Every structure is written in structure tokens, then in C-alpha cells.
Amino acid sequence: MTDSLTLARSPEAASLIDLEARYGARNYKPLDVVLTRGEGVYVWDVEERRYLDCLSAYSAVNQGHCHPKIREALVAQAGRLTLTSRAFRNDQLAPFYEELCALTGSHRALPMNSGAEAVESALKVARKWGYEVKGVPQGAAEIIVAAGNFHGRTLAIVGFSTDPQSRTGFGPFPPGFKVVPYGDAAALEAAMTPNTVGVLLEPIQGEAGVIIPPPGYLRAARALCTRHRALLILDEIQTGLGRTGALLAEEHEGIEADLTLIGKALAGGFYPVSAVLSNDEAMGVLKPGEHGSTFGGNPLACAVARAALRVLVEEGMIENAARIGARLQAALRSVASAAVKEVRGRGLMIAVELHPDAGGARRLCEGLQRRGFLCKETHDHTIRVCPPLILTAAQADEIAGAFEVELSVLSR
Numbered sequence: 001m002t003d004s005l006t007l008a009r010s011p012e013a014a015s016l017i018d019l020e021a022r023y024g025a026r027n028y029k030p031l032d033v034v035l036t037r038g039e040g041v042y043v044w045d046v047e048e049r050r051y052l053d054c055l056s057a058y059s060a061v062n063q064g065h066c067h068p069k070i071r072e073a074l075v076a077q078a079g080r081l082t083l084t085s086r087a088f089r090n091d092q093l094a095p096f097y098e099e100l101c102a103l104t105g106s107h108r109a110l111p112m113n114s115g116a117e118a119v120e121s122a123l124k125v126a127r128k129w130g131y132e133v134k135g136v137p138q139g140a141a142e143i144i145v146a147a148g149n150f151h152g153r154t155l156a157i158v159g160f161s162t163d164p165q166s167r168t169g170f171g172p173f174p175p176g177f178k179v180v181p182y183g184d185a186a187a188l189e190a191a192m193t194p195n196t197v198g199v200l201l202e203p204i205q206g207e208a209g210v211i212i213p214p215p216g217y218l219r220a221a222r223a224l225c226t227r228h229r230a231l232l233i234l235d236e237i238q239t240g241l242g243r244t245g246a247l248l249a250e251e252h253e254g255i256e257a258d259l260t261l262i263g264k265a266l267a268g269g270f271y272p273v274s275a276v277l278s279n280d281e282a283m284g285v286l287k288p289g290e291h292g293s294t295f296g297g298n299p300l301a302c303a304v305a306r307a308a309l310r311v312l313v314e315e316g317m318i319e320n321a322a323r324i325g326a327r328l329q330a331a332l333r334s335v336a337s338a339a340v341k342e343v344r345g346r347g348l349m350i351a352v353e354l355h356p357d358a359g360g361a362r363r364l365c366e367g368l369q370r371r372g373f374l375c376k377e378t379h380d381h382t383i384r385v386c387p388p389l390i391l392t393a394a395q396a397d398e399i400a401g402a403f404e405v406e407l408s409v410l411s412r
């Protein structure tokens, strides 16, 4: 690496990194870039260096950083009313429900905060539906999940994770989950029993490294759930809200889940807002007092989410993700060196997977950082390329150009 590309670290950045190390829980290992400002696809560090954000906070800032219209909604609502709890009504929740259900074609929605809470809520709804509607014997409900899943960090969720780092040392875990290989419809069918109440899947596995199942897999899962009378639960917390070039990734296979989970970009990165989208039959099992959240459905969250959904649609971000995503994928394929095993993706949910002996995804990310592009590796060999959905063609080409240079210096 040439000296001109070595980034000088200011005393301010060094001191902030030291303070984090001294006082923080050590559950993350971030790149050593300390960000202070963001606008659109760009973020700036405390040394005023600009970077193109190729992670989008794991797809929570699909609309770009600090989108002015979402900010306006946040500021206006923050000066009016922020939290009532659900003991009382507020004037933002009803229009949020109406707009969200109209946009997604859902009958009902349950607002929560984090993605993991939306997942937990769906698991509770599926079990209750199983006992009360399907007639599964009490305590016998089974939910099928896929190997390689990522659905969040709660005890139940990490309990059915297949990633040792996520689950080791955290047991005992709640029972009632079965793991099958991802993308294998025959294995899913074989695992279904009369006590199966739900099948929880990501339409594309994000944290696993943008794993795209074989065509027809989700359609087969839909058909199996219908035939065996189980709820299909799609976790679209990362794939949803335009990321794959469709509002929801389920659209690529022309199916509808019984429960769909969204979060992350639902509030454009300003605020944690998640939701369970449902048909009447499944959500119908929840009665007053049986589930809730102090912050779920609060007026600030609802106002921000309404604006975040509005700009996603009105500013054509979903179509842009499809168009620019295809261009970026093609460009990345064209610059792939011998170090690259595969470039894959859908829309602007893209991954570059390196050969295991190519010198490491972390090294590539550090090289890209020096060139002004922020990427994060997932596992050891895969780099996700998931910029905000407002990316331009010229910016897509710049990303591919940076990859071209950095891939050429890898060892293979």
C-alpha cells in the first residue's frame, strides 16, 4: 500500500477509540473510522474525510443519511408529542397503520421497535395461532427455521441460530424450534408435522452473506405452509423496503407470507421502528393485554416511519435499487479478479465472496476504506455491498472502480 493512502488518525479520533475500548462492552469490532456526519450516500469522519457508505447501517438507511424530509417529520413531531404509551391513543398511529397496510397489502400491523422484537412477536403470534386456531396440543407447537439464519439477538432467537458465536454460552434456550437446511424444499417438507405452526425464513439470508435460495424455494415453502396449515413467516427486516429492487423480496416469487417482518429502513435510520405485517387470521389471536411495548406505535416513531415510507415510494428508490443494482452487480463482476469466488445479489443487496486463500475480506475492507468506501465483511470471506438506494450510476461505477484496484492487490 502506498504511503499516500495511509490514513492519519487525529488525536480526537484516537481518543474516542480509546474511550470506547475502556468503557464499552466489547461486543463489536468496528473499523477504526469515527463518523460524525452523514448526507445521502456519504458519511464524514472526524478528520473530515468523506466516504461512500456501502453498508447503509445493515440496510437501515436505505433512504440515505439524514434524508431532509424524514428529518423534517422527526423534528416537527418531536416538538409536538413523542410518547403516550398505548394506554392512550395518538393521532399518528392510525394513519401509520393505514398507509403501511395499503402499501404492503396487509390486513393488520403490529408496531414494535427493534427487528428482534418483531421476530419475537411473530413467534408468539404463530404459537398462539397454532393452539387457538389450528388446534395444536398445548406446549407442542413447533416452528421451523433455516440453517444460517439471522433473526436478531434475543434468547429465543439465538437459541435457534446455527452460528456458534451467537449462541455459545447463552443457554438454556426455549424449545420448540427445528432447523432445516436453507434453500431445500424437500428438507422443509420432511420436517413438517401436525404440530408445525410456523416456518420462519429470510427471503435472502443477509448476515449469512447474501445467500439467495434456488428459484422456486419460497414458492415451495408457501405451498407447503398452506398444505400443512402452518404460517409462513418471512423476515424482511433486511430484504424489505426496496433493498432487493422490490418493496418486499417475496414479490420476486409472487407469493405472500402470513406474517412479514420489517424494521431497519422502516424509519430511514432515524429511529428504531419495526412491524409485524399480517393477515386477519394470524394477528386476530392477539387480544388486549396479551402483548405490547411501551414505545411500540409511539407518535414520534409513527411520524418518522410515515415519512420514511413516503420518500421511499415517491422518490422512486425501489425502482432505482433494481436499475442501479443490476448495473453495480455487472460492474463488480467485470472487475472481479482471480481472488473473487462469486459476485451475487438482487437489487442493491450484493455480496462479493472471496476465495478463502485470497487474503481476507477484512483486508479488502480496510483497503476500500483508504479509498473512501466503507464496507463491512460478513464472516471471513464475504463483503456486502449494500449502499443507500439513492445511489447514482456514476457512484455505482466508482464503487466498482475501487473494488478493481483493491482486488488486484489481494494475494491470489
Ligand SMILES: *Cc1c(COP(=O)(O)O)cnc(C)c1O
Pocket: 058, 113, 114, 115, 116, 117, 119, 150, 151, 152, 153, 202, 206, 207, 235, 236, 237, 238, 239, 263, 264
Ligand atoms: C438486523 C436483522 C434483524 C434484527 O434487527 P435488530 O433491529 O438488530 O433487532 C432480524 N432479522 C434480520 C434479517 C436482520 O437483518
